Amino acid sequence: MMTFQLCNPTEIRFGKGQIATVGDLVPTDARILLLYGGGSIKTNGVYDQVMTALADRPVEEFGGVEVNPYYETLQQAARIGREKGVSFVLGVGGGSVIDAAKFLAAMIATGLDDPWDRLAADPGSVVPLPNGAILTLPATGSESNPVSVISSTVRSLKIPFASQAARPRFAIMDPTTMLSLGRRQLENGAVDAFTHVLEQYLTLPVNAPVQYGFSETLLKVLIEWGPKLIETRSEEACENVMWAANQALNGLIGAGVPQDWSTHMIGHAITALHGIDHARTLTMIMPSLLRYKLKDKSAMLARYARNVWEIDERDDGRAAELAIERTEDFMARMSCPVRISQAGIELDPQAVLDHLQHANQTSLGERADIKGDDVRRIIAMAA
Numbered sequence: 001m002m003t004f005q006l007c008n009p010t011e012i013r014f015g016k017g018q019i020a021t022v023g024d025l026v027p028t029d030a031r032i033l034l035l036y037g038g039g040s041i042k043t044n045g046v047y048d049q050v051m052t053a054l055a056d057r058p059v060e061e062f063g064g065v066e067v068n069p070y071y072e073t074l075q076q077a078a079r080i081g082r083e084k085g086v087s088f089v090l091g092v093g094g095g096s097v098i099d100a101a102k103f104l105a106a107m108i109a110t111g112l113d114d115p116w117d118r119l120a121a122d123p124g125s126v127v128p129l130p131n132g133a134i135l136t137l138p139a140t141g142s143e144s145n146p147v148s149v150i151s152s153t154v155r156s157l158k159i160p161f162a163s164q165a166a167r168p169r170f171a172i173m174d175p176t177t178m179l180s181l182g183r184r185q186l187e188n189g190a191v192d193a194f195t196h197v198l199e200q201y202l203t204l205p206v207n208a209p210v211q212y213g214f215s216e217t218l219l220k221v222l223i224e225w226g227p228k229l230i231e232t233r234s235e236e237a238c239e240n241v242m243w244a245a246n247q248a249l250n251g252l253i254g255a256g257v258p259q260d261w262s263t264h265m266i267g268h269a270i271t272a273l274h275g276i277d278h279a280r281t282l283t284m285i286m287p288s289l290l291r292y293k294l295k296d297k298s299a300m301l302a303r304y305a306r307n308v309w310e311i312d313e314r315d316d317g318r319a320a321e322l323a324i325e326r327t328e329d330f331m332a333r334m335s336c337p338v339r340i341s342q343a344g345i346e347l348d349p350q351a352v353l354d355h356l357q358h359a360n361q362t363s364l365g366e367r368a369d370i371k372g373d374d375v376r377r378i379i380a381m382a383a
């Protein structure tokens, strides 16, 4: 196992009715900035639940955070936050809003009107305001992890920023908030969580049976309950997908193991260039990337084939191929594109490479050996 440090101080409150307890979690002297997105929280009752729970507390609001949140919008929110003397940021929404809340907490703390370069250079150098999360869409794990993925229109970039100090103080996860989600968002959520597990699991094998066993359970839960969630939206399905998506990216399964993230970095470039939903950019790239790296990843792919897909095949290479086929089938069953053309776009590989260059992501993968020409070949395979 590789050495690791793991500290996840986010307090989780999971289950129906937990939003009512948010007042116990925000410091009593806090001036709160409630951050939200397109307004679904105002029609599905979540906003009312939050405001009722915080009825006697000073709350400022900022709505309109976009899907794939824009830095330029957050600059406006930061100005308001500073003017109003905000001391706590509460993100209520999906991964976009929660990423935005964490990043905004750092932006306000810098005291700068344009802190992009400072935060891009070293996000951990800023002690952000404390923040909390009320999750309404399970997918990203953002509610208890240190990452914010932020887009900039001015820079035409979408990049991740990671700061341990930005982890939310608490994450409230009420699976009943998922009942107002559209089918596409549910599909996206389940496959996004699925790819998060794969990017931490399908790498170089090390001595990590705990992490691998946990990953395999999460994958099996998502394979079973993802389609059930779409078909039934049952209470059980909402609970299982919400909890699996959180556990998929809260630091635990990635501790002590090599990680890949190349599909995500290419996917971020595709969203920046074509505005495609995050999860769908992953499914259109990942099967081809796994095929391209089949040899390097064959030991873990073969383990995945046997332990997750129950493929009875003695030859590792063949088992790996079959596991990729099953992965692709699962993504297609979740109505996600597994080829770039299925998303109706023409992707310019050079534009993707330029994005990766600007984002300082020129050596991808667990071995840092996926370079520009490899990305071109993967995109050609995924066409």
Ligand SMILES: NC(=O)c1ccc[n+]([C@@H]2O[C@H](COP(=O)([O-])OP(=O)(O)OC[C@H]3O[C@@H](n4cnc5c(N)ncnc54)[C@H](O)[C@@H]3O)[C@@H](O)[C@H]2O)c1
Binding pocket: 037, 038, 039, 040, 044, 066, 067, 068, 069, 093, 094, 095, 096, 097, 099, 136, 137, 138, 139, 140, 141, 142, 145, 147, 148, 149, 177, 178, 179, 180, 181, 182, 185, 188, 189, 192, 249, 278
């Ligand atoms: N922080 C991380 O570790 C991490 C990991 C993966 C992805 N991301 C980023 O997260 C973003 C995607 O987040 P997401 O997939 O959670 O989706 P999202 O937050 O972008 O939300 C998608 C849509 O669902 C709507 N929505 C949210 N909750 C709803 C509800 N309960 N009812 C009805 N509508 C609702 C939103 O308003 C939005 O229109 C991307 O920018 C992606 O890059 C972050």
